[in-house]
Amino acid sequence: MLLIPVTMAFIQRPTWPTLNSLPPLVLGMLLCVAHAIIGATIGQRLKPALAVPILSCVVFVVVAYPHSMQPFFLRHIMGEYFGHIGFGETVTFTSMLALFLPTAGVAAAAAFSWTRSPVAFRALVAIVLILVPTFTAYTMTKDWDYNPSINTGNVAVACAGSKPQVCLPEQASGSAKGIRSAVDGTFAMLKKYGIVDSAPTRIYDAMIYGRFTPANTRSTKYMWLSFAYKKDNVASSIISSYIHFPCKHPAPQALLTVGVWLEEKAGKAPTYQQISAEDPYYTRAQHREVTKTVDEISVKSTTEQSAWYRSTLTTACEGSR
Amino acid sequence: MIWWLKARLVHPLLTGGLLAFTLLSLVFQDGTILLPAVSINAGNTVLLTTFTPIIVAAVLVRCLDARLPSAEMTGMRAIPWMDSGLIIATLAVAVGAAWVGGELLNSTGVYLAGRNALFMTGLMLCARSIVGRASIVVPTAWIFIVIFLGHRTATAYYPWAITGLGIESRLAATAATAAFLLGTGLNQRLTRNKP
Numbered sequence: 001m002l003l004i005p006v007t008m009a010f011i012q013r014p015t016w017p018t019l020n021s022l023p024p025l026v027l028g029m030l031l032c033v034a035h036a037i038i039g040a041t042i043g044q045r046l047k048p049a050l051a052v053p054i055l056s057c058v059v060f061v062v063v064a065y066p067h068s069m070q071p072f073f074l075r076h077i078m079g080e081y082f083g084h085i086g087f088g089e090t091v092t093f094t095s096m097l098a099l100f101l102p103t104a105g106v107a108a109a110a111a112f113s114w115t116r117s118p119v120a121f122r123a124l125v126a127i128v129l130i131l132v133p134t135f136t137a138y139t140m141t142k143d144w145d146y147n148p149s150i151n152t153g154n155v156a157v158a159c160a161g162s163k164p165q166v167c168l169p170e171q172a173s174g175s176a177k178g179i180r181s182a183v184d185g186t187f188a189m190l191k192k193y194g195i196v197d198s199a200p201t202r203i204y205d206a207m208i209y210g211r212f213t214p215a216n217t218r219s220t221k222y223m224w225l226s227f228a229y230k231k232d233n234v235a236s237s238i239i240s241s242y243i244h245f246p247c248k249h250p251a252p253q254a255l256l257t258v259g260v261w262l263e264e265k266a267g268k269a270p271t272y273q274q275i276s277a278e279d280p281y282y283t284r285a286q287h288r289e290v291t292k293t294v295d296e297i298s299v300k301s302t303t304e305q306s307a308w309y310r311s312t313l314t315t316a317c318e319g320s321r
Numbered sequence: 322m323i324w325w326l327k328a329r330l331v332h333p334l335l336t337g338g339l340l341a342f343t344l345l346s347l348v349f350q351d352g353t354i355l356l357p358a359v360s361i362n363a364g365n366t367v368l369l370t371t372f373t374p375i376i377v378a379a380v381l382v383r384c385l386d387a388r389l390p391s392a393e394m395t396g397m398r399a400i401p402w403m404d405s406g407l408i409i410a411t412l413a414v415a416v417g418a419a420w421v422g423g424e425l426l427n428s429t430g431v432y433l434a435g436r437n438a439l440f441m442t443g444l445m446l447c448a449r450s451i452v453g454r455a456s457i458v459v460p461t462a463w464i465f466i467v468i469f470l471g472h473r474t475a476t477a478y479y480p481w482a483i484t485g486l487g488i489e490s491r492l493a494a495t496a497a498t499a500a501f502l503l504g505t506g507l508n509q510r511l512t513r514n515k516p
Contacts, residue, residue, distance in 0.1 A: 047383055047386075048454070048455075048457070049379055049382045049383040049386060049454070049457045050379050050380070050383055052379075052457050052458060052461055053375040053376070053378070053379045053457055053460070053461045054379070056461050056465075057372045057375060057461070057464065060465070061354060061369075061372065064354075064356050065354045065355070065356065067355075067356065068354070068355035068356065068365075
C-alpha cells in the first residue's frame with residue numbers, strides 16, 4: 001500500500017528514487033508489518049467488533065499525540081517521523097532505528113505470545129521484549145531537541161565567481177547567473193558607500209544545510225540565496241544582513257531610512273505596501289518622511305552619503321541601550 | 322428472558338462497556354489532544370471524548386452479534402423487539418450518564434460524548450443492516466474522517482461533521498436522533514435472525 005503513492009508519483013514525474021530516499025519507505029513498510037503482527041495478535045484474542053475500534057483509536061492517539069508532548073524523546077520513538085525532510089537533508093540510521101525499536105518490541109512481544117510456553121514465562125519475555133528496545137531508543141534520543149537527527153549538506157554544490165565566490169546547489173544552476181550578478185552588484189554598492197570594507201570570500205546558499213544553517217564567519221556567509229532570488233530580493237537580504245547598528249534596539253525610523261536608502265541604490269526600493277505588510281503600525285506619513293529623507297540624501301556626494309550613514313548609526317542608538 | 326440476556330452477554334460486557342464509556346468520558350472531560358502530526362496550521366486539536374462513544378457502539382454490536390441462532394429462529398420470542406429494547410435501554414443509560422456527568426462537572430466534552438454515542442450507534446446500526454458483522458468499521462472510520470477532513474478552521478467544523486459540532490448545534494442533535502431512530506428501525510427490520 002505504501003508503494004502506491006510512490007508509483008503514482010513516479011508515473012506522474014519519472015524521476016528515479018535516490019538511494020537516500022528509500023530508507024524512510026522501508027521504515028514505513030517495516031512499521032506496517034509490526035502493526036500487522038500486533039493487530040493480528042489482539043484480533044485473535046478479542047472479537048473484531050471490539051478489537052477494531054479499540055486498536056484504531058488507541059494506536060492513533062498513542063502514535064500521533066506524542067508529537068506535541070515534551071520531553072522531546074517521545075516524538076522520536078513513537079513511530080512517526082517528526083517533521084518533513086527538507087532539501088539537502090537525509091535521515092540518519094539512528095533516527096530511524098529509534099523510531100522503529102519500541103513498535104518492533106511490542107510486535108515481538110505479541111509474536112512471542114503465540115508460542116506454547118507457560119503464561120508467566122510468556123508475560124516475562126513480553127515485558128523484556130517491550131522494555132529493552134524502548135529503553136534503547138530512549139538512550140539514543142534523550143538528548144535530541146524537536147529535530148530528529150538528520151544529515152545535511154548532502155547536495156552537489158557548484159561554486160563560481162570570486163570575491164565573493166557564490167556556492168549554490170547544482171539544482172539551482174539555472175538561476176546561478178542572476179544570483180551572482182545580484183550579489184556582485186550589491187557588494188560593489190555596499191563597498192562604494194563604505195558599509196563593508198571587503199566582501200566575504202565565499203557565500204553559501206543556506207539551503208544546502210537544510211534546517212541547520214551554520215554560523216557566519218568573517219570570510220564565509222550562509223544566506224538563503226535561491227529563495228531570495230525567487231522572491232527577487234537578493235539585494236535587500238544582503239543589505240539587511242550588513243547593516244549593523246551599535247545597539248540592540250535602534251530607532252525604527254532610522255533603521256528603515258537606511259534600509260530604503262541602500263535598497264534604492266540597489267534598484268529595489270521597497271514600497272509602502274511592502275514595508276507595511278511586515279509592520280502593521282507603519283503609517284503613510286512615516287513612509288513619506290522616510291522617502292523624503294532618502295531623496296535628500298541620495299543627491300549628495302558619495303562621501304557625504306557615507307558620512308550620513310555613519311552618523312545615523314550613532315544617532316539612531318541615542319536613547320537606546 | 323434471562324437466557325436471552327445471558328446469550329447477549331449483557332451482564333459482563335454491556336455493563337462493563339457502559340461503565341468504561343462513562344468513566345473515560347468523565348476522566349477526559351474537556352481534555353484535548355494536539356496533533357501537529359496531522360496539521361500544524363489548523364485543525365490539530367481533538368477532544369479526547371471524540372473517541373469514547375465508539376465504546377458504546379462496539380460493545381452494543383458485540384452483544385447483538387452474540388446469538389443462539391437455532392433457539393432464536395424458532396420464533397417463540399419476539400427477539401427483534403427485545404433487541405431493539407436493549408439498544409434503546411443501552412443508549413438511554415449512556416446518554417443519561419453523559420448528561421448527568423456533564424451537568425455535574427459542567428463539562429461540554431461529557432455532554433458531547435453522550436450525543437455522539439447516539440450518532441455513532443445510529444451509524445453503526447444503519448451499517449449493520451447492510452454489511453452485517455463488519456458494521457463497527459463505519460463509526461470507527463467516521464471518527465477519523467471527522468478528524469482529518471471535518472475541520473473548516475482550527476476550531477470550527479463543517480456542518481456535515483456531526484460529531485465535531487458544538488453542543489448547542491440543533492443540526493447535530495437532530496442528526497444524532499435521526500441516525501439513532503433510523504438505525505434502530507433498520508436494524509429491527511433488516512438484521513433479523515442472521516446467525
